[in-house]
Amino acid sequence: MTDLVNITIDGIPVEVEKGTLLIRAAEKVGVRIPRFCDHPLLSPSANCRQCLVDVAMPGRDGVVRPMPKPQPSCAMTATEGMEISTQATSAQAARAQAGTMELLLINHPLDCPVCDKGGECPLQNQALELMASGAQSVTRFTDVKRAFPKPLRLTSNVLLDRDRCILCQRCVRFAAQIPGDAFITLQGRGAGHVGGELTGGLYSEQIGRFDSTVLDFTDPSVDLDALETVRGESYLAPEADLAGPGGEPGVVDGRAYGPLGNDELDVSGRPFASYFSGNIIQICPVGALTSARYRFRSRPMDLVSTDSVTEHDASGSAIRVDMRRGVVLRRLAGNDPEVNEEWITDKDRFAFAWSSLSDRLSVPLVRDEATGELVPTSWSDALDVAARGLEQARANGGVGLLPGARLTLEDGWAWSRFARTVLGTNDIDQRVRDHSAEEDAFLAARVAGTGLGAVTYRSLETAGQVLLVGLEPEDECGSLFLRLRKGVRAGGVAVASVTSVLTRAASKLNAQTILTAPGGEADAVAQLATSHPALVEALGGEGATILVGERAAAVPGLLAAVDALATSTGARLAWVPRRSGERGGIEAGLLPHLLPGGHPVADDVARTRVQQAWGVETTGLHARSPLPATPGRDTTAILTALADGELGGAVVGGVDLRDFPDPGLARTALACSGFTVQLEVRRSEVSEHADVVLPVAPAVEKNGTFVNWEGRVRPFGQAHASRARTDRQVLGMLAQEMGTDLGCESLTTLHAELAGLGLWRGPRDAVLTAPEDAPAESGEVGQPGVTGLAALLATHKPMLDDGRLQDGEPFLAATALRPVARLGADIASTLGVSGGDTVRVSTRTGSIELPAVVGGVADGAVWLPECSAGSTVRQSLGAHHGSAVVVSPAARTENDTEVVR
Structure with missing residues (x-):
């Protein structure tokens, strides 16, 4: 049972749960106490002292007595009989808050017109409120303001102007408490601690990277000079692309970060910070932390904001898209307590330029028969060519559909319906990854x-x-x-x-x-x-x-x-x-054995329900063929059938050939396809094999719905006004050209059909272990001329990899973990490999060379990032998780094909 206490706030009685912070209790009665360091998702710290209030509470004798001085309401909890007077009713509390503000503004620069936070700055707002209330409005400070070289590059994405910092430590507490990546800290505490030459003479309290001369730790195994050589830059030298608004040079960073391992560096050569570092920019209550991409690009009052949902993973995280003059300038985390609370990944925050690069498709393309090149054409011509080509492909064995797994629920519904009612096939599979029966x-x-x-x-x-x-x-x-x-x-x-x-x-x-x-x-x-x-x-x-x-x-x-x-x-x-549209695609029927809502293809009742929802008449004047009753081919079977000529053509959505279980098979299949139609945002490798390329809208240019891993429906609005058509609209026009009404033009109608169909409540088969489709790998797996140890490959994709949805974001790409090969200790010992040595992992298809990290995997295993710069496992090795590979020191080049067992 909840333990409640009775308190009064500005004379208003209120009942709250025992232990509630006073600043939260005040919010319950509509009183907002000024604050900077307080954040509801971070533990209390009472750093800024802006939330001071007068507190009176009962003593042991039961008599209510005032405390001798104002207390920080963000760190004090409610107890029975407590009486709180905020700045609204207490002159002492108001003076205390005004005094704190005056001290904060002593060294704060007067650069609001050029500050990224100007217009949405809590410090700016609260300073104006205090001035309007008659508090001290003219500074009494006559000395020179403290200044630091700026900006300090915390990561390639996050820049710090230390002279704006008010030492609230929101960033420090976020890094330590939320993701557990303590890449930023308060240094020089106690004021006046001067660092050595390596730190550029650190003085006074300030926020920054860990610094060994301040925090008193040193790792003797780290050679700072060698580390600087590896990074290829002097860490205290000015950088041309980092400069303040006055044109003065910026600085890169301090040199010493504490203990470092070879696997802890990012691509830029700095110590890896976090996948969530961008959140500190958003929660900073001043303009101290800024984004390298957004810095000096716009003012908040110039932006048009739209609530949306991330397209980068299956989290369903709420985001806010901010645009100026039709260009997306930044993304922020949305506030959704049920899903992502107030946090998003750096990928969600910064990876948005991919859809507006120079290879963006704006008009349909059709392959010219004379030159063999793709040439721009009109929509009517492209749809006519696509319709005739697909009709011929359907007659020549059928059409396979590979929509990819980044579609909205509505677009997935259209793909599923197009496959079954227009092309008459269940050969559709969204999975561009490993799959099985x-x-x-x-x-x-x-x-x-x-x-x-x-x-x-x-x-x-x-x-x-x-x-x-x-x-x-x-x-x-x-x-x-x-x-x-x-x-x-x-x-x-x-x-x-x-x-x-x-x-x-x-x-x-x-x-x-x-x-x-x-x-x-x-x-x-x-x-x-x-x-x-x-x-x-x-x-x-x-x-x-x-x-x-x-x-x-x-x-x-x-x-x-x-x-x-x-x-x-x-x-x-x-x-x-992993992908944003994967769960919604399952619900939309983008699998060869499932119709929308989880209805099994092979179940007569299920098919009848879907036919009714889609308005497929199987009798009467407008009768059409019933939905196909046999489960279709999965992704691998579709590609194999295309390569063998069993299928006459393909319709391909947003896929990356490097992601397929066998990229070589995918390329062969598309090269052998009799007719290929592609629906894509940007020109890709698939385009080189397509006969017709139809441009479609990215998530930012349409409204729709993602379904996250929970099964939670996540609708989002259109942020960018655009003439680009959605997959649903393009497939609807193509179906019309082929003589069928897809029935997906109206979102209202589509959603009504979804709701009317509902979810499958019939029988479900048990999950049984399926036999392996391919025999176990055996024999030599290395390249000729390579001596090494046989090992088992472990692999998965890091969050920041070499995917196309991160294109156009060099600042973000530089913060990715540096690709390394993690070796079992037994393999490293046998080969005589130490951490940092370059090793080669090879199969008969090819090889990958990366710096080695010893340990962190099982004996007899090696781990590689699946799709990172220099490590495209499926493409380079033709291998997957659990495959046999050969590991060898990269320096060895003996002409010896022996594989050490």
Whole structure:
């Protein structure tokens, strides 16, 4: 039962929960107390002292007595009988707040006209409020204001103007408490501590990177001179592209960061900061922290803002898109307590330029028969060519559809309906990743048509025990990671992970890691009752949850083992995909064995329901063929059929050929396709094989709905007025050209059909282990001329990789973790490899060379980033998670084909 207390605020009685901060209690009665350091999602610190109030409280004798001086309301909690007087009723509290403001403004620069925060600055607003109230409005400070060289580059994305900083430490507390990446701190505390030559003479309190001469730690294993050589820049030298509004040169950063490992550097050569560093820009109450991309680009009053949802992952995070004169200038985190609270990833915040680059498609393209080149044409001509080509392809064996997994629910609905009612096929699959018949059964049984289930962001905070399988939440779903960490810090969650690689996230979640050889995860999960009985017992507790990632499809038997574990323990089970449209695509029917709403293709009742929802008449004057009853081909089967000539053509959406399980097969299939139509935002490698390219709108230029990993519906509005057509509209016009009304022109009608169809409530088949489609790899796997050790490959995509949705963002790209090869300690010892040495990982397809990091993976394994600069695993190696590879020192070039076993 909640323990309530009675207090008064400015004479108004109010009942609040015991322990409520006074600043929150005041908000309940409509009184806003000025503040800077306070933030509802950060722990109290009472740094800025702007929220001082008068407090009187009962003593031991029950007599209410005032405290001798004003108290910080952001750090004091409510107790029975307390009487609070804010600046509205207490002259002493008002004077205290005015005095604090005067001290804050002593050294603050008068650069509001050029400050990025001007117009949305709490310091600016509260200073004006105090002046309007008659408080001190003329400065009594006559000395020279303190100044620092600026800006200081904290990361490639985040710049710091230290003379604006008011030392509220919101940024420091966010970094330490929310993501657990303490990349920024308060230095020189106590004032006057002068640093050495390496730090450029650090003086006074200031916010910045960790500095060894201030924080009194030094790692003797780090050679600072060598580190500077590796980075290729002098860290105290001016940088031409970092300058203040007056044109003075900026500075890069301090040199010393504390203990560093080779795997902790980002692409720019700096110590890796965080995937969430951009949040400190938004929560900074002044203009001290700014974005390298947005700095000096606009004023807040010039921006037009639209609420939206991220298109980068399946989190469903709320964002705000700010535009000026038709150009997106920045993104901010939206406030949604049920999903991302007030935090987003740097990818969500900064990766938005991809849709407006020079290769953006604006008009349809058709391949000229004479020259073989794609040439611009009119919509009517392109649709006519596409319609005739698809009709011929349908007659020549059929058409396969690969829509990709970044579509909105509405666009996915149109793709699904186009495939079944226009092309008469179930050969449609959105998965541009590993997939299997086992996953088909798992998705049908556990995911499709289930809606918003019991596993939500909020439920995870108090889940008790959470088991991660084939999932690295920090890399694959940032908001999920932050919610798990919140639960861990609050004591409501214990995390365990079955994984092949130890990540930074595991340590920040205090996770119990069950390190397994790549490909051995299914056995590890099946044997948990024997190997980790306490964990299995905890999974039987109330709220216990198993989270399994989409990468589990790459390991035969793993999804079936997870399903069996959830069934035996009673734990809740949720599936977490990586792409924003993956879950919505399942609900829209973008799988070969499932129709919209999770309705099975092979079930007569299910097909009848979908036919009725789509208005498909199978009898009468306007009769059309019923929906095909046989499950179609999956992605690999579609590509194989195209390569073999069994399918006559393809319709391809937003896909990257490097992401396919076999990029070589994908290229061969598209080269052999009789006729290919592409729907895409920007010209891509697929375009080189397409006969017709139809431009479609990116998320920022349309409204629609994403469905996040929870199954939560996340509608968003159109931020940018545009003439670009959505996939739904393009497919509708193409269907009309082929003599069929797709019925997707009206969103109102489409949503009514979705609601009318509902979710499948019929029988669901059990999840059974499917046999492997291909025999196990054997024999020599290395390239001729390479001597090395046989190893098993572990791989997944880091959050910041080499994906096309990060194109055009050099500042963001430079903050990505530097690609490395993590070697099992046994492999490193046998090869004589040390951390930092370059190693070669090879197969008969090719090789990848990266700096080595020893440890962090199981013995006999090597981990590589799947799609990062210099490490495109599927394309370069033709390999996947669990494949056999050969590891060797890169310097060895002996003509020896022996593989050490």
